[in-house]
Amino acid sequence: MLLPSVPVLRVARTTLGALVVGGAALAQGPAFDSPGLSKPPRAGDGFTLSNDFNPAIGVVIDAFADGIATDGADDGFDAELRVLELNFSAHIDPEAWAYVVLASENGENPRLDEAAVEYTGMGGNQVLKVGRFFVDFGKQMQNHLEGLRTLERPLPLREFLGEELAGTGVQYDNWFAAGDATPVRFSIGAFASLLGEGHEHDDGGTPEPAGVVPDRKDIDELSFVARITAMTDAGERGLAQLGASVRHVPAFDFTFDDAGLAQRGLSNTVFGVDATWATSDATGLKRTLIGGEFLAIDGDIAGALDDPVTPTAIDVVDDSATGFFVFGDYAWDRYHSAGVQYAAADLTEDPSLDASELDLYYTHNLTEFRRLRFGVTVGEEGGVDSTRAYVQFTNYFGNHFHGLNW
């Protein structure tokens, strides 16, 4: 295990000092979700406080300040308004609900994160979702960054699927009861592209080829994602959930336009299994959550220029890589929780190298719409150690809805 260096201790002291600034408290359980999805408690509550707009409007501010030390050297502090999110949602009719999410990162021009319609008019528990939205893979990929249990998306998800995985397409979702205590849900979706965004390493600005999916493609070249998950009662107040997901991109290219280079006809597949267990005490306020996911990626998993200065070809890594993360969270009341997460993954650029992250975090919910999180991430990537201490502040205004599912 990596030990914090001296600059790191300074960062940690700063963080602990900030802990003293705590204020009041938080809130309610969410709408029907399974534990671990971790959207903000009761965010999306359009009932307690009415919203007279149609569509309902919500805003999210997610900001953080952090200090990073790499291999013992203090890299300094920074502060970012990471996400300013604007979302709209409304029922279009009794059988269709729609939402739009626009997000601006670091004050840049807003981009369209999600714009989707959920149609429930097919009867039973079926849902057809059409548009652009975060796909149903595992338990963490549906969440936007500010809704995660940790500051960043877990390492193997970032490495294999990207910071965010939104696709434009259609997804069919359904659930059924297997007995009296086990709902089983499954989904399958076809998308124009499912190449993730935001897969970044600290490579010193080395140019990289871009992964792109051709604009026009045969129907069997559509990307798809599928998931099946079941949860069941575990004890008097507990829940256990298992899930399996797959994302397949059957046809994509690596291109480097500056040199007119391309590698075409590539494909890769990501498999994932996840497990979650949660329980609470008799009051429902003290809650324990344990979970993890294992992922594997196979196929053409990365591309790199043969020469970063005068490239003549794109080298494709046709290999497989694996990764996992496990976590444990404990909430001792509605206002305070703490957790630890450990993640490790092979690097897709070179699966013989790996990376790991250990996260320790404490979350103070000031109210149901206001959250402070303090954390330390100790990481290692390709032999380089780093430590990051951060304070994250997230604030929700108004109604906040996403198409999350359990």
Next chain:
Amino acid sequence: MKHLLLLAGLLFVHTETAGAHGADSQLRVVATIPDIADIVRTIGGEHVDVTSIAAGTMNIHAVPLKPSMLIAVNRADLFVQMGFALEHAYVPGMLAKARNPKIRAGQPGFVDCSQGWEPFDVPESLSRSGGTDLHPLGNPHFNLDPRGGAHIAAKVLEGLVRVDPGNEAEYRAAYDAFLGRIDTAAKRWKELGEAMRGKRVVTYHSELAYFLRYYGIELFGTLEPKPGVPPTPKNLGMLISRMTTENVRVVLTSPWSNNKSVRFVQDKANATIVEVPTMVGGVPGADSWIEMMDVLHESVARALADG
């Protein structure tokens, strides 16, 4: 891709089959709190199979949901909630996910017990500055009003008759018998209540407001500065100072809120802490709505007599 589509097709067929309810003679009823569940059992008798979402020891504003609840709501013939936004944290989401058209709001299988009840503490304006557990439609804890059981029973009766008119006579007979038992109990409660009138208490949350108001017990203060906002050292300090100055010694708490803040007040204000049930099953001996009210009356009366 083809195999996945085939798998999805097979699961779809299975789902359509699994979703069909069997020929069960009992009505499947889901109640949000155990008080309602008890009253449904009392009136519905052998004709109902009742599930309560919350347990009596829980904070009703933060109920952890179990997978079996989703299935129970999906299969329910009747869904009964307190209303006044008491269950807003989980009912709307659960009803949406459970996809049971029989129990959607406005359908015969949906019962909102708050209908017809005159609430108090309705906020004049809705602002998030009013507190985390702000009740926009008024205080929803009328299950703790001595008249609350009869009101809930009337709403339950209406719902049962709507979805199962064939057994109306039995439901009405059970309802009448239940009212009779309440009348008998009310005589005990009135006697205890008269001795409590004019006394002062401190509570943690606002759950007991109906009970206190019914008997003219003064709510001297709450540990929570605002509903759902946890006690702050400043608020506790002021409360303890006032309690000491004005000799208020009784603090009422529910099982979920009997925490270190309560014990802090106990120590600093030399107060008597009384853990009272705020829902059926909240404390030993509170296994039905009438028993719960018995325990509540006796506990508060004893504490105020001693204090």
